[in-house]
Amino acid sequence: MSANCRKGEGGLARRAARFQDAPCSAPPCTAYHVARFPGAVAPSRHPFNSSRPRSTVAARSSTPGPGTYHPDARRTTQTQFEHSFGGRKVLRPVVETRCLLGRKAKCAQCGCEPTGDYWEHRGGTALCRPCMAGKQAAASDRREALALSQYKKVRSCWMVHRHEGTVAAIVLMDPRSLRRLQEKEAYFQQYFA
Ligand SMILES: [Zn+2]
């Protein structure tokens, strides 16, 4: 029995050797043949072994890409709420839902049925998104731009409920999911406005 053992072991005072050599069965670092790794490879004539011209233009997509909004830019709009005296404030949806009772909206410009959201002028004239984009691009003076700003983005009720030829509605989306969707749209609208 060693002298250390006779000393005993206190609560926080262990007197055994602190570092002990652990037995190691792996070969040491110098045992590898580093000179042969990696093997000699002839340099390629073209990067990535391909002389094909690289594609620099992204495929056209209908959804906005990551570079189409500016998170560093100062926000020009705020989330809009409907206030009432003493009552709860309610989020104002960015895209209003129009209940058309199964009827189809029709674009006043091209006559097609709008896909997804579309633009509407005071509950009357409807414009699909491509036609509105064309009008906005062609707007030459301030008066035309002001007239286009009167249009509001709306969507038909196809996502919320289904009519199937009647005025009654089969609910497709519960109010909580609809509210969450509207909250998300209101948030992202701050960056896309
Ligand atoms: Zn409806």
Ligand SMILES: [Zn+2]
């Ligand atoms: Zn159109």
